[in-house]
Amino acid sequence: MTQPGAPLVVLDHVSMTYGQGVNAVKAVDDLTLTIKKGEFIAVVGPSGCGKSSMMKLISGLKPTSAGTLTIEGQPVKGPINKVGMAFQSSNLLPWRTAVDNVLLPLEIVEPHRSRIGKEKAAYREKARALLESVGLGGFTEKFPWQLSGGMQQRTSICRALIHEPEILMLDEPFGALDAFTREELWCMTRDIHQARGVTAMLVTHDLREAVFLADTVYVMSDRPGKIVKVQTVDLPRPRDLEITYEKPFQDLVHELRSYIGKH
Amino acid sequence: MKNWKENILAPLIFTVALLILWELACRVFSLPATVLPTPTAIAKAMVQYWPAIWENSLQTLMTTLLGFALAIVFSLALGIGIGWSKFIYGALYPVMIAFNAIPKVAVVPILIIWFGIGTIPAIFTAFLISFFPIVVNVATGLATTEPELQDVLRALGASKLDIVRKVGIPRSMPYFFGSLKVAITLAFVGSVVSETIGANSGLGQMMLAAQAGFNVELVFAGVMALAILGIALYAITALIEKRFTGWAFRAEGIG
Numbered sequence A: 001m002t003q004p005g006a007p008l009v010v011l012d013h014v015s016m017t018y019g020q021g022v023n024a025v026k027a028v029d030d031l032t033l034t035i036k037k038g039e040f041i042a043v044v045g046p047s048g049c050g051k052s053s054m055m056k057l058i059s060g061l062k063p064t065s066a067g068t069l070t071i072e073g074q075p076v077k078g079p080i081n082k083v084g085m086a087f088q089s090s091n092l093l094p095w096r097t098a099v100d101n102v103l104l105p106l107e108i109v110e111p112h113r114s115r116i117g118k119e120k121a122a123y124r125e126k127a128r129a130l131l132e133s134v135g136l137g138g139f140t141e142k143f144p145w146q147l148s149g150g151m152q153q154r155t156s157i158c159r160a161l162i163h164e165p166e167i168l169m170l171d172e173p174f175g176a177l178d179a180f181t182r183e184e185l186w187c188m189t190r191d192i193h194q195a196r197g198v199t200a201m202l203v204t205h206d207l208r209e210a211v212f213l214a215d216t217v218y219v220m221s222d223r224p225g226k227i228v229k230v231q232t233v234d235l236p237r238p239r240d241l242e243i244t245y246e247k248p249f250q251d252l253v254h255e256l257r258s259y260i261g262k263h
Numbered sequence B: 001m002k003n004w005k006e007n008i009l010a011p012l013i014f015t016v017a018l019l020i021l022w023e024l025a026c027r028v029f030s031l032p033a034t035v036l037p038t039p040t041a042i043a044k045a046m047v048q049y050w051p052a053i054w055e056n057s058l059q060t061l062m063t064t065l066l067g068f069a070l071a072i073v074f075s076l077a078l079g080i081g082i083g084w085s086k087f088i089y090g091a092l093y094p095v096m097i098a099f100n101a102i103p104k105v106a107v108v109p110i111l112i113i114w115f116g117i118g119t120i121p122a123i124f125t126a127f128l129i130s131f132f133p134i135v136v137n138v139a140t141g142l143a144t145t146e147p148e149l150q151d152v153l154r155a156l157g158a159s160k161l162d163i164v165r166k167v168g169i170p171r172s173m174p175y176f177f178g179s180l181k182v183a184i185t186l187a188f189v190g191s192v193v194s195e196t197i198g199a200n201s202g203l204g205q206m207m208l209a210a211q212a213g214f215n216v217e218l219v220f221a222g223v224m225a226l227a228i229l230g231i232a233l234y235a236i237t238a239l240i241e242k243r244f245t246g247w248a249f250r251a252e253g254i255g
Helices: A051-057 A099-107 A120-133 A147-163 A177-194 A209-212 A241-245 A246-258 B004-028 B039-048 B050-084 B086-101 B108-115 B119-143 B145-155 B160-197 B203-212 B216-244
Strands: A009-016 A025-035 A040-044 A065-072 A083-087 A169-170 A199-204 A217-218 A227-231
Touching: A009 A051, A025 A051, A025 A065, A025 A120, A025 A199, A025 A227, A025 B203, A040 A051, A040 A209, A051 A065, A051 A169, A051 A199, A065 B050, A083 A147, A083 A246, A099 A120, A099 A147, A099 B145, A120 A147, A147 A169, A147 A177, A169 A177, A177 A199, A177 A209, A177 A241, A199 A209, A209 A217, A209 A241, B004 B039, B004 B086, B039 B050, B039 B203, B039 B216, B050 B086, B050 B160, B050 B203, B050 B216, B086 B119, B108 B160, B119 B160, B145 B160, B160 B203, B160 B216, B203 B216
Parallel strands: A040 A199, A040 A217, A083 A169, A169 A199
Antiparallel strands: A009 A025, A009 A065, A217 A227
């Protein structure tokens, strides 16, 4: 078991290329970084800079073209169920209620997969408790279309967490929400990270979001994505929304902004 | 009942008005009954020949439903195969399109050569004419599973079979049931066409015999029976669709 603060994910000169021959497109180039256990990192950059590709690499969905990638010291060769993912679109299954949507990963991942048939009630209780912890206590039996956009996104994040993954991967999860809901979900994500000690990777193009949530912000360049800036955010935790209006926060955001769109 | 004005009153008024107009037109222009009988004459014929109409309707219904059932089983398997693998899709699609383009009337004589005059060609025609829309719809439902959702599941180590079982198949069910409404009417057309060409019983055969005997009222009574059966089959399929895929007919969300 990796101790909090010890290296969990290590990328060493990792590149990734889509396609072959003349059609080959380099998505990310020469990434070297370490994600510590329990750390919250954010990856920011312009559209199409390979932020999502980086996520697919770490989750084992795409193979690296060069370099080495290890999680807990083991090379990543394919999907590992140590990650939970949530995207901009909540992708909930419309024929399942919120609680049944949250249970979906447990129907895939062992050892839950073989147990869920027999211990359905206990698992449902666990999923309900998780939904309750993000403020959806009264909505567990609702269908996705009966939930607001923010509630759907909360459910989607619960689905990413239910199998207690090592790494929570969020790919622009708040991009489609209105500003107030987005800030509410920032706080929810902050609390989840705090309470569960999960390692988190957030892909976003909202610099305020990145600074508010992350311990370390990586700025990526245009394609092929390279890391052009690593910014440690040492604002004290727990962070309150108020800090987003204060000078140290805004200076950081301003500083990061100057790296976007430059090479 | 909600919306009874649109759902019951409006179609009723329209249908009755149409029948009245028909009746009046026949009388005003004094059309001979051998060209276009009046609705009342047709109704009379329906009562008079009721045993024959009933018996032949049951036969047509039976061939339609058997052909339709075959089509469901076959197209579900084929649709899942095509939606599952690009290779199977590439292999089968051109042949399927070619097959679908063949007018099924042209196939009936072949079926009669193989199986003789009777029930089996009608069942097969119903099957052949109705399977295509089901296959296409099931395959579309499967093939359009959101890539992000696939990533969520694949990252958990889900196999292709897991994804198809948990997401693909439930997701394609509205497409499937939607296509059943089209397919059931097509199956019906198929069996009647086949009965008209070569059968010993069924509404198509009954109408053909009535036409040969210049019994125009009975021909039209057959048309009426077909129309009523067609509506009934469609309505039952629509009801089943609502029952199984209610989630796809979503009500208003809360924002």
